[in-house]
Amino acid sequence: MRRSDQRPYREQEREVTDVAAFTSLLEDSAEELYEQAPCGYLSTLMDGTIAKINTTLLEWLGLSRQQVVGRMRFADLLTVGGKLYHETHFAPLLQMNGEVSGIALDIKTADGQRMPVLVTSKVKTGDDGGPMLVRTTVFDARDRRAYETELLRGRQEAEAARRQAEADRERLQEALAVLQQSLLPAELPTVPGLEAGSYYHTASPELLGGDFYDLFPLDADRWAFFLGDVCGKGPQAAAVTSLTRYTLRAAALHDPDPVTVLTTLNTVLHERYTSGDTRYCTAIFGVLHPGDDQVSVHLASGGHPSALIQRADGTAHYLPTPGGMLIGVLPEAQFTPARTRLLPGDTLLLYTDGLTEARTGPERELFGDDALRTFAAEQSATGPQALVTALTGLLADFGDGLDDDTALLALGVPARLPHPTSKDLT
Template sequence: MSRTGQEEPDPNGTGDDDTTDATFAALLEDSAEELYDSAPCGYVSTLMDGTVAKVNATLLHWLGLARETVVGQLRFTDLLTVGGKLYHETHFAPLLRMQGEINGIALEIKRADGTRMPVLVSSTVKYGSEGEPLLIRTTLFDARDRRAYEEELLRRQQEAEAARKRAEADRARLQEALAALQQSLLPTVLPEIPGLEVASYYHTASPDRLGGDFYDLFALDGKRWAFFLGDVSGKGPRAAALTSLTRYTLRAAALHDPEPVATLATLNTVLHERYTGGDPRYCTAIFGVLEPDRDSGEVTVRLASGGHPPALLLRADGSCDFLPTPGGLLVGVLPEPHFVTATATLAPGDSLLLYTDGLTEARTGPDRALYGDEALRTFAAGHTGSPPRAVIQALTVLLDGFGDGLDDDTALLALGVPADTAP
């Protein structure tokens, strides 16, 4: 109390001199032996032969053993499990003799009730004044929480691995189903046409999604054959449904009226009436009719295009150019689009190549530029006079060379008159 009658602040910050004195007295009475015996970790001192000379109460509590049962009666390795004892004798003890100390080794002690307890063990050799080893001091830390964490982590890893394998299996089954569905939208085998050679190829950009490209070739009667190739809007199940509708509509329309303009007009009517409102659907397509002439060996081609890339004519004389198909809006967009028929004659050695825009819109080079129509024409010009199968094979190699630059499905169809066809 100050002279003014006010209480002075406590210089020790405790606010209570009696409490401070009691705490100080308790610290004086606390012994190192008591701290050793009740430490939160286990302590054990052994002779150099491993006989236990001293052990604290914490370790005895973990073991469930009395002090007189352990001190002078057991070796340190007797406290370990069979596996721990083997590891101690073959690895732990030799390293300890060489290094004089070893830290943080995971072992297991066996308890009186038969259970195991994971511990982290660190040992140090105490040397005498002459440098001779006298005893070994060992500290054991309770690793049950760590073991539980590791087991939980392992369980989660195993669950994640199992989930990954299930996902891979599900993805493989999905890809198989998608491949089967995709194949059902394409002709299984192209028919054989007297005096004509045909070849086709379908490149799937992603096995995880359905593409919208399609093609077909079928007989109209004993003298004429119809073919078509195209690409519907979108990807996935809806595109597959549109592809199916388009293929069967073209087939049915061709059998009713095989004129290319009439067939595309019928398809346009079906798509425009079916897909109106908030989900418009459309496609690009080329439809044509082949009429071989047995006397001359030539084949007359009449075709019409609905917004599709033009076909390429590869001539036996080495020339190569696009077959113009003027007009030809996307099929299904307008109620009454304008389609125009184009006509060409394939002589022996000539071929007609149809393709979808996945080929010309592939990204190439370091600047990821579009492959383009002119690059395709130049490439095809190098294969004029070749049979359709050779042309398709060369294009297959070209597509493979695009790598990840080819991010859209691509359909190819080549029709040609063999060079050795005689009138």
């Protein structure tokens, strides 16, 4: 027969002896393992009286075995808050479920310090199923509590930083809104024989826009208006907008001819930004001369979308100003003049390209000039403010398809009221 183990007998005998010695060592150290375990152990009677406790937990508490065993209850080891939690939650749960696991508590040491721990308890039952005692394991949670405290502090600091950032953002938005309003007329003046309406949409409350408009008197019989768009956004664009508005106003009071006014603006912007960061704008400038039941309009455009006229008869068309160049790019620029008359019920609409370049539909197509003309023709010719209100609703319908600032300025002659007839008076 083949032997299963061919090793020498002495070697086998030595191995058996070593195993026996190791087993004996384990048996001898079981009590030591209990006493010197890296966690605390204790056993309590069902009324909470401590019947057994290991050395590790005694060292944490700073108490002797004689002070604890048979003299103290488990709840006596806890802080005031821990005792309250033990009586209201821990003990009822243990009685109901027979065990509780991983409960965070604080034990108090002999020198009055708090020590955070995690407690797990389980009821030991007898052969008849009745409760005999409670075995409890106590884990040192100081490192964990320190980590949680640091984590909580970090979260609190992050939350405080977030709230501060939100507050700073709100203050910035308020400041920008005030500054933006300073670049626009607070309200449009009342012009005899004329109605006016305006609207300004800000694409981002955190960025200053470059769109602008104004309406102001030149003398007793004439009024000037303009609308335009400065390239870019932010403080630099706002500076150009401010310079542009005041230059247009000053130039118009000196010589209100639209081409002359835009030429003056071109000279100022080109000289101011001739080197470094080039800045330019587009604009329409015009003069209104109200008369009997009509307003004559003389305007010029520099690179700006053509003005749109909504007529009282339900039609709409653009007032062409081809060839007008961007303002401020070249030392000399060509500007295109145009003239028209507004009769009762007619409205002249000026707008910036945020309106026509809005994206619509699932294909994100440009709204475009044709769609704007069609939209204007579909609206009742009831005056500038009514048209501006309709366009405001249109801009809102664009949603996130409207990603640029948009300015609207509408000027028109109020429609004649029908004369009452004898039938109306009866």
